[in-house]
Amino acid sequence: MLELTAIRKSFGKIEVLHGVDLEVRAGEVHALLGENGAGKSTLMKILCGIIQPSAGTIRIEGQERHFADYDEAIAAGVGIVFQEFSLIPHLNAVENMFLARELRGRFGVLDRRAMRQRATEIMRQLAVDVDMDVPVNRLSVAEQQFVEIAKALSLNARILVLDEPTATLTPSEVEHLFKVMRELRKQGVAIVFISHHLEEIFEICDRITVLRDGEFVASCAVSDVDNDRLVEMMVGRRIENNFPPKPAADPAAPAIIEVEKVQLKKGGPVSGFTLRKGEILGFAGLVGSGRTETVLAMLGAWPAARCLVKMDGVEKRFSDPAEGLMHGIGLLPESRKEQGLITSFSILQNISLNNYGKYRQGHWFIDLKKELAATKAAMDQVRVKAQGPHARVDTLSGGNQQKVVIARWLNHDMRVLIFDEPTRGIDVGAKSEIYALMREFTAAGGSIIMVSSELPEVIGMSDRVCVFRSGGIVATVQGASINSEEIMTHATTGRVENVA
Amino acid sequence: MSHDANTGAAGKSGLNLGRILHSPLALPLIGLIVVSILMGFASDNFFSLGNIMNVLRQVSIVAILAVGMTFVILTGGIDLSVGAVMALVGTLSTGMMVNMGLPAPLALVAGIFIGLGIGLANGALVAWGKMPAIIVTLATMGMARGLGLIYSGGYPISGIPSWLSWFGVGRIGFLPVPVIIMFVIYAVAWVLLQRTAFGRHVYALGGNETAARLSGVKTQRVKLAVYGISGLTAALAAVILTGRLMSGQPNAGGGFELDAIAAVVLGGTAIAGGRGLILGTLIGAVLLGILNNGLNLMGINPYLQDVIKGAIILLAIYIGREWR
Numbered sequence: 001m002l003e004l005t006a007i008r009k010s011f012g013k014i015e016v017l018h019g020v021d022l023e024v025r026a027g028e029v030h031a032l033l034g035e036n037g038a039g040k041s042t043l044m045k046i047l048c049g050i051i052q053p054s055a056g057t058i059r060i061e062g063q064e065r066h067f068a069d070y071d072e073a074i075a076a077g078v079g080i081v082f083q084e085f086s087l088i089p090h091l092n093a094v095e096n097m098f099l100a101r102e103l104r105g106r107f108g109v110l111d112r113r114a115m116r117q118r119a120t121e122i123m124r125q126l127a128v129d130v131d132m133d134v135p136v137n138r139l140s141v142a143e144q145q146f147v148e149i150a151k152a153l154s155l156n157a158r159i160l161v162l163d164e165p166t167a168t169l170t171p172s173e174v175e176h177l178f179k180v181m182r183e184l185r186k187q188g189v190a191i192v193f194i195s196h197h198l199e200e201i202f203e204i205c206d207r208i209t210v211l212r213d214g215e216f217v218a219s220c221a222v223s224d225v226d227n228d229r230l231v232e233m234m235v236g237r238r239i240e241n242n243f244p245p246k247p248a249a250d251p252a253a254p255a256i257i258e259v260e261k262v263q264l265k266k267g268g269p270v271s272g273f274t275l276r277k278g279e280i281l282g283f284a285g286l287v288g289s290g291r292t293e294t295v296l297a298m299l300g301a302w303p304a305a306r307c308l309v310k311m312d313g314v315e316k317r318f319s320d321p322a323e324g325l326m327h328g329i330g331l332l333p334e335s336r337k338e339q340g341l342i343t344s345f346s347i348l349q350n351i352s353l354n355n356y357g358k359y360r361q362g363h364w365f366i367d368l369k370k371e372l373a374a375t376k377a378a379m380d381q382v383r384v385k386a387q388g389p390h391a392r393v394d395t396l397s398g399g400n401q402q403k404v405v406i407a408r409w410l411n412h413d414m415r416v417l418i419f420d421e422p423t424r425g426i427d428v429g430a431k432s433e434i435y436a437l438m439r440e441f442t443a444a445g446g447s448i449i450m451v452s453s454e455l456p457e458v459i460g461m462s463d464r465v466c467v468f469r470s471g472g473i474v475a476t477v478q479g480a481s482i483n484s485e486e487i488m489t490h491a492t493t494g495r496v497e498n499v500a
Numbered sequence: 501m502s503h504d505a506n507t508g509a510a511g512k513s514g515l516n517l518g519r520i521l522h523s524p525l526a527l528p529l530i531g532l533i534v535v536s537i538l539m540g541f542a543s544d545n546f547f548s549l550g551n552i553m554n555v556l557r558q559v560s561i562v563a564i565l566a567v568g569m570t571f572v573i574l575t576g577g578i579d580l581s582v583g584a585v586m587a588l589v590g591t592l593s594t595g596m597m598v599n600m601g602l603p604a605p606l607a608l609v610a611g612i613f614i615g616l617g618i619g620l621a622n623g624a625l626v627a628w629g630k631m632p633a634i635i636v637t638l639a640t641m642g643m644a645r646g647l648g649l650i651y652s653g654g655y656p657i658s659g660i661p662s663w664l665s666w667f668g669v670g671r672i673g674f675l676p677v678p679v680i681i682m683f684v685i686y687a688v689a690w691v692l693l694q695r696t697a698f699g700r701h702v703y704a705l706g707g708n709e710t711a712a713r714l715s716g717v718k719t720q721r722v723k724l725a726v727y728g729i730s731g732l733t734a735a736l737a738a739v740i741l742t743g744r745l746m747s748g749q750p751n752a753g754g755g756f757e758l759d760a761i762a763a764v765v766l767g768g769t770a771i772a773g774g775r776g777l778i779l780g781t782l783i784g785a786v787l788l789g790i791l792n793n794g795l796n797l798m799g800i801n802p803y804l805q806d807v808i809k810g811a812i813i814l815l816a817i818y819i820g821r822e823w824r
Contacts, residue, residue, distance in 0.1 A: 301714060325716030333714050340714070342707035344774050353704055354716040356697030365695045408715065 001026040001190040002047075002159050007056035009042055016042055019056070020216045022209050024159065024190045029181055031201045031222070032194050034211035035234055035427030040194055043211070044161050047192075048080050049073035060159070079152025080161040083425075087144055089137035093130055094119045097151045122150045125187075126180045141287065142173035146180065153184075160184065161192045166200055167425060170286040170453070171488070178204050196425065197454075198227055210234055235429050242432050243460035244439040249479065253277045256416060256447050257298075257329075258310040264293050266305045269472030275416065275449060278442050282462030282482075283451040285491045289468035291451045292334055295418045299324040299331060325354055328415035332405050332422065334451070340405045341393050348375040348389040351408045358411070378407040382437055399430025406437055417441060420451040435461060455484050469494045524768040524775065527820050528783040531766070535787060539794035546794065553676055557669075559789030560678035561586075561744075561753075563782060564737040565760040566767075567689045568619070568730030570781045573764050574693075575705040575726050576773030577633035581622060582734040583756035584644035587749065589615045589738035591648040594657040594748030604661045608742075612735040618644060619731015623724035633727075641757070648750035657748035668743025678740045685736060689778045702726060706773020762813050763788055768820060 002024040009017040017039045024030040032040050045051045047058065049067025058065050060076055067073040087096045098115045105111035116132065123130055128146045136144050145165055152160055162181075166174045181191055181204055193205060201208065202222060210217040210233045217233050225233070253276040263270045275281050283291040296302035298309055300318035309316050311327060318324050321331060333339035341350055352359070352371050359370035375389045382403040386396055393404055402422065409417055419438065423431045438448055438461065452458050458465055464478040467490035474494025477486055539546045565582045572579045593611030596602040602610070618640060625636045670677040693699035701722045704712040713719045741752055767784030769776025791812065795805045 320718070321714050322716045322718045330716075331714055333711070338708070339710050342704050342711055342774070344707045345704065349700060349703075353700065353712070356700065365691075366697060366700070368695075 001061060002192075003057075003059040003062075004043070004047065005057050005059070007043060007046060007058075008054045009039075009046060009051070010054045015054075015214070017046075017053075017214045020211060020214070021219070022192075023219065024192055025207075026158070026190050027185050027188045028206040029185055029191045029193050029204050031205040031208040032192055032211070033201065033208055033230065033234055034217075035429060038211040038234070038427075039214040040211060041163065042214075044080060044163060044192070044194070047073065047159075047161065048078055074155050074157075077156060077158040078161070079149075079155060079157025079159065081145060081148040081152065081163065081165060083163045083167065087136045087147060090135045092135055093132040093139070093147045093150070096136055096147055097122075097154050099151075118154065119150065122153050125153065125183070126150060127183055128176070128180060140173065141168045142170070142176060145169070145177065149180065149184075153189075157189070159190045159192070161194075163194045164196065164425065165193075166195055166197060168287065168453075170288075171455075172286075172492075174200070196427070198230055201230065202227070231428060235427075242428075242435065242456075244436050246461075246463060247278075247443070249463060250276075250278065253279065254312075256312065258313075259294075259298060260308045260310065262294055262297055262307045263305040264290050264297060264302075264471045268305065269470065270306075271473035273466050273473055273476065275447050277447055278445055279463040280438060280442055280448045280450055280461055282458040282465040283449060283468060284455070284458045284462075284465050284487050285468030287453060289491065290471040291468045292420055293471075294468070294473075295331070295420065295449060295451060299329065299418075301331075322354075325412070328413070329418070330409035330412065330414045330416070331418045332402075332409065332420060334420040334424070336398065336401050336405060341401060343394040344392065346390045346392055347379065347384065347386055347396075347404050348372065350393050350404050351375050351378055351389075351411055353408060355408070355411055374411060378411045379404075381410060382407045383433060397427070397430075399426040399434070402426055402430070402434060403437075406434065410437075410441070414446065416447050416449070418449045418451070421453065422450060423452075423454070423457060455487065458482075458487065459484060467491050467494060524777055525780050525783065527816070528767050528780050528787065531816055532783050532787050532790070535790050535794070539790055539797070542794060543797040545797065549674065551793070553674065553679065555786070555789045555793045556679045556682070557676040558793065559785045560676075560682040561737045561740055562756055562759045562763060562788065563682050563785035564685055564733050564740070565756055566763040566781045566785050567685055567778065568726075568733035569757075569760040569764050570689070570767075570769060570776065570778055571693075571702060571726040571729045572633070573706075573761070573769055573771060574702050574773050574776055575723060576709065577626060577723070577726065578637065578761070579619075579622065579727060579730045580634065580637040580757050581618065581641040581644055582730060582737075582760055583753035584641045584648070585615055585618050585731055585734040586738045586741060586756065587751065587753045588618075588644040588648040589735045590742045590745075590752060591652050591657060591748040591750045593738070594660050594742060595651060597661070598657050598659045598748075604664060608739055611738060612732065615731045615735020615738065616728055617731070619734070620724060620728040622731065623727030626727060627720035627723035637727075645750075652748065652750045654750060656745075656750075658746065660742070660746060660748075662746075664743050665746055666743060667739050668741070668745070670743075678744075681736070681740060685733065686778060686782050693778055698722065698725065703774055706770075706775070708774075759788060760785075762809075766813060766816055 004022040006019045006021065007017055008015060008019050020039065020043055022043065034040050046053045049069050049072050065076055088099065094116050097119050103111045103114045119132060126146060126149065130139065130143045130146055136147055165177060169177060184191060195201060205222050207221050209219040212234060255274045256277050257275040260272045261270050262272060285291050293302050297304035297307045299321045300323065301321050337343055352375060356366055359367040359374060361367040372389060379389060384400050384403045384407065386400060393401055422434055442448055450461060459482050462482060464476060465482050465487060466473045467475045467487055469491055475490040545551050568582060569579055589611040592614055593607045596607035596610060597604050622637055622640055625631055626633045667677055672680060693702065701712065701717050704717055705719055705722055709719055742748060763785035764781050765771055766787055767780030769780060791809055795808060
């Protein structure tokens with residue numbers, strides 16, 4: 001169906017793809033694997049005509065093709081669902097699917113009925129039920145993804161690229177997506193599937209292609225490899241254990257933060273939790289269960305109906321993250337690019353962003369020498385790989401970007417760090433480095449709240465886990481109870497108490 | 501060594517053509533040089549010290565307005581009220597001298613505080629009122645203009661002490677006073693933007709406001725401050741304007757806000773904020789001034805001049821878009 005041969009790509013003098021092959025057959029789900037920066041996205045952009053290869057050929061059904069732009073690739077039957085969706089938030093599913101190629105009836109008026117009918121057909125083909133009357137921003141992330149897939153199919157895509165579709169989905173949504181993928185596979189669509197979740201590869205994929213640092217590593221059937229072998233192919237070295245050992249629980253550890261009552265919405269559930277010194281408190285639950293909102297409410301960055309916070313036993317009310325910072329609470333937000341980093345800033349400027357108190361000169365001015373020295377020290381501490389402190393953060397890989405955000409907070413003397421999805425979209429190697437940094441922080445007496453959708457991460461890292469469901473905490477588990485069955489049971493069936 | 505907030509380039513090596521070309525100042529500078537050379541050919545008089553000082557004196561008012569505008573635009577905002585605020589401040593402070601008999605220095609200082617106050621009001625409405633800057637400042641622009649006209653009855657207020665002309669047309673050595681004031685304001689602005697935490701926060705706001713807020717930057721206070729600075733520079737420009745016109749003119753400064761915005765954008769500052777340099781704004785303002793001056797020296801119809809200037813701004817932005 002699809003054959004990419006000896007694809008090379010250079011940006012300026014730097015070659016990022018060194019002759020990569022990819023062959024995808026009709027009716028198969030083909031996993032494209034590799035760490036961040038391995039060249040997956042670049043390869044997919046070439047396939048879609050968004051960028052041009054420096055060398056190599058693209059064949060579709062044996063015919064050599066050259067795509068000058070995305071439209072030509074679409075015309076040839078290639079569809080892609082990007083990590084960042086390209087839907088217009090205020091339009092509904094039908095309007096999005098037919099954007100810029102609206103069906104027109106007589107007098108050039110939009111033929112709403114025909115479009116709606118076609119959209120319904122495609123949705124039925126996918127066996128999904130999406131509300132087509134509401135703006136897509138009111139749909140769940142998974143539903144939006146289905147709209148994206150439907151859009152590609154409405155363009156008669158026979159090759160479908162899904163770039164990390166599961167990163168933001170809940171387990172049940174992932175299951176639904178897989179059902180849709182299996183349906184498409186049955187219909188003979190060739191699917192390229194990109195994911196960092198290896199267990200998903202084994203569940204849904206038929207064959208795999210692994211890239212590493214822009215090189216083609218291997219291509220084989222999924223049944224020929226196991227988990228360890230896959231990781232080894234991706235990172236080129238064996239990673240025995242992802243998670244640093246948990247220290248013994250200290251029941252006498254004092255409480256740092258006590259949130260006695262938090263109610264996200266009026267009439268919603270009221271719950272509370274305690275964060276102790278030196279622990280990692282995991283916040284588990286499905287996407288949309290209120291984990292992120294709870295930590296933001298605690299910092300005054302989300303308008304909760306009520307939120308009573310005690311720090312060291314003293315009642316506090318934060319109206320702004322700046323006040324949290326003054327009390328030694330730092331937030332590493334869910335989305336690095338949108339909430340964590342000033343992407344047009346250098347590493348140095350990002351790290352010192354909220355920390356100018358530290359290098360003052362004559363009260364008013366920044367001591368540039370001290371700033372540079374502190375930045376270098378912070379970069380060394382978290383092992384940021386970059387040309388230097390003046391490199392722009394948008395030139396870094398996801399893992400290094402996250403390390404910059406971590407460095408920003410370690411550069412302070414923080415007592416509490418809130419990690420929201422600390423390793424989303426980060427490669428295996430950087431993940432374990434970040435885990436080690438988190439443990440270093442708690443070993444030194446800091447406390448961490450970790451919001452995570454990755455169950456293995458929650459289980460491997462947390463000393464205690466608060467499980468969320470529908471806007472409240474339904475259970476807090478510790479010790480041996482931190483296992484996937486227990487957590488998933490609470491997350492999917494736990495009861496929340498509603499208070500008027 | 502340059503640590504300019506928007507380039508992020510380390511400054512170790514000295515002259516390096518590639519680095520110079522990638523500086524955000526490169527394009528405005530090239531524009532300035534090209535236009536100067538063209539004007540030099542068109543008019544023998546252009547490169548005389550007298551004419552250069554004349555150009556700088558003429559641009560000083562817009563250039564000072566553009567300083568505040570640079571702060572505002574760097575945060576991703578805009579301030580349409582600066583021209584009207586300048587006229588209002590000029591009218592009120594001359595009024596205080598002539599009608600209320602206030603000593604001139606006191607009236608000037610009072611005027612500066614009025615300008616600062618209006619700017620802070622703009623900032624408060626944007627930051628805490630959570631209204632779009634373009635609407636807030638459009639409204640305050642109308643209000644400021646209207647208040648000036650009400651106060652003066654629409655007529656210029658004259659009869660102010662003659663020494664005030666020093667601010668408009670005075671000289672120290674060969675340097676006109678307004679030019680010196682302009683350079684001082686630019687120097688202060690440069691220090692604020694490049695050497696203080698506040699300056700970094702201004703860039704951070706324009707770069708990514710959410711990230712800045714979540715990492716503990718007091719974003720609302722930064723907004724308040726940049727509009728306050730814009731009001732302040734408008735009031736400082738009013739002092740020069742008063743000295744030049746020797747009267748309070750409620751109708752003065754019409755369209756100056758657009759010239760100020762043009763200077764900022766010609767100077768390489770991104771209209772969406774986050775990137776740009778105060779030095780670029782100075783170059784942009786001078787570039788505009790040279791165009792005005794040169795087109796005048798060439799005796800081109802003033803209506804046509806506006807068309808030419810507009811076309812040049814479009815061209816400059818278009819090239820700049822490709823550049824980055």
